[in-house]
Amino acid sequence: MSGKTIINIEKPQTQTVDAVxxxxxxxxxxxxxxxxxxxxxxxxxxxxLVLSNKKDCFYxxxxxxxxxxxxxxxxxxxxxxxxxxxxxxAKPAPSEPGxxxxxxxxxxxxxxxxxxxxxxxIEGMA
Numbered sequence: 439m440s441g442k443t444i445i446n447i448e449k450p451q452t453q454t455v456d457a458v459x460x461x462x463x464x465x466x467x468x469x470x471x472x473x474x475x476x477x478x479x480x481x482x483x484x485x486x487l488v489l490s491n492k493k494d495c496f497y498x499x500x501x502x503x504x505x506x507x508x509x510x511x512x513x514x515x516x517x518x519x520x521x522x523x524x525x526x527x528a529k530p531a532p533s534e535p536g537x538x539x540x541x542x543x544x545x546x547x548x549x550x551x552x553x554x555x556x557x558x559x560i561e562g563m564a
Contacts, residue, residue, distance in 0.1 A: 450485070450498035450505040458487055458496045475522070486522045501526040 458476065462469040467476075476487040476496070487496040490506075497506040499516075501523040509516035 450500060450503050452505040453487060453496045453498060455493070455495060477522075486518070488518045488522070499523070 455472065458472075459469040462473075462476065467473075472489055472493065474489050478485050478487070482501075484500070486499045488499055488506075489496055497504055497518060499505070499518040499522055501519065503509065504516045504518050506516050506518060509519070
């Protein structure tokens, strides 16, 4: 382990079970039975190795990226990131004052603007 980068956190790559078993042996942890996940590091350099459902590999998950197929396909946070990095994943910001994004429902709880018929009164409209 002399200065060689084994797991790259900038661009995570899926690891084999044998590689993770070797890592656990080096750290002095048991690999029988295989753990569901292995946490490493802290702060911004924290990563989690998550065992796949088929138990044939470990996905490398960070707050920014995951090596699982779902994260690559969906271009967004996968279930591993939402589970292990929920506090770091950005939540959508509320609408700002002056924004054109609607924040509420239309009058009367309908799906769009309503033009009442003459003499008809709709709840919520003046």
